Amino acid sequence: xxxxxxxxxxxxxxxxxxxxxxxxxxxxxxxxxxxxxxxxxxxxxxxxxxxxxxxxxxxxxxxxxxxxxxxxxxxxxxxxxxxxxxxxxxxxxxxxxxxxxxxxxxxxxxxxxxxxxxxxxxxxxxxxxxxxxxxxxxxxxxxxxxxxxxxxxxxxxxxxxxxxxxxxxxxxxxxxxxxxxxxxxxxxxxxxxxxxxxxxxxxxxxxxxxxxxxxxxxxxxxxxxxxxxxxxxxxxxxxxxxxxxxxxxxxxxxxxxxxxxxxxxxxx
Numbered sequence: 245x246x247x248x249x250x251x252x253x254x255x256x257x258x259x260x261x262x263x264x265x266x267x268x269x270x271x272x273x274x275x276x277x278x279x280x281x282x283x284x285x286x287x288x289x290x291x292x293x294x295x296x297x298x299x300x301x302x303x304x305x306x307x308x309x310x311x312x313x314x315x316x317x318x319x320x321x322x323x324x325x326x327x328x329x330x331x332x333x334x335x336x337x338x339x340x341x342x343x344x345x346x347x348x349x350x351x352x353x354x355x356x357x358x359x360x361x362x363x364x365x366x367x368x369x370x371x372x373x374x375x376x377x378x379x380x381x382x383x384x385x386x387x388x389x390x391x392x393x394x395x396x397x398x399x400x401x402x403x404x405x406x407x408x409x410x411x412x413x414x415x416x417x418x419x420x421x422x423x424x425x426x427x428x429x430x431x432x433x434x435x436x437x438x439x440x441x442x443x444x445x446x447x448x449x450x451x452x453x454x455x456x457x458x459x460x461x462x463x464x465x466x467x468x469x470x471x472x473x474x475x476x477x478x479x480x481x482x483x484x485x486x487x488x489x490x491x492x493x494x495x496x497x498x499x500x501x502x503x504x505x506x507x508x509x510x511x512x
Contacts, residue, residue, distance in 0.1 A: 271381040275313025388447035397429035398457035398466035437492035457507035
């Protein structure tokens, strides 16, 4: 669960806890019990029980009375559809990114920051090509991925200060700080226009990925477009000389079509 902001009287702690329950669900789940939700959110089981009852009453969770497991409900599905329909750049990007997926044989995706994770919100799979298939709703560790590092690099200083205030500068399992990762990713974007995570910080050795940030009208923070595949399909050389430049060109094309400036904020 995200660190709360008790010093700000406007912060609704109960609402934040309810949202953490909804964010705990993953696409592969066959429902979650109150105990499992307690373990994922770090909230006491008694608190989770009150939250799930309220969310079920409002239609955001459903409860089939089968082993006391909760699932996303119709109100949550409707809310997600409304949110998806309101994000216009996704429709504009679809043809561009599908063509990129087919041309490169990689999975192309959009990721948004969800606390210290990158949440996959849209994917394009290459036709008639076998590759990795991460699903919408999958969460990737932010500091340990090219998508997360690209997102950090495209944050403004104000946005990054807020991130540090909420989550700190340490990277779990590494001596490298989040600030150092941000600076390295920024340097990559300035030098070549895309980000590749270092081998020592990749969250999975079975996935290679290259990423480019994008700023939309709909979101306060930058989102990220990424191309990913197995290391056999997407070698480091391919990321640097072929797929990275093609992804950068695709995002630049999307920026021209949507009238947006490049996501990278100039510093100095």
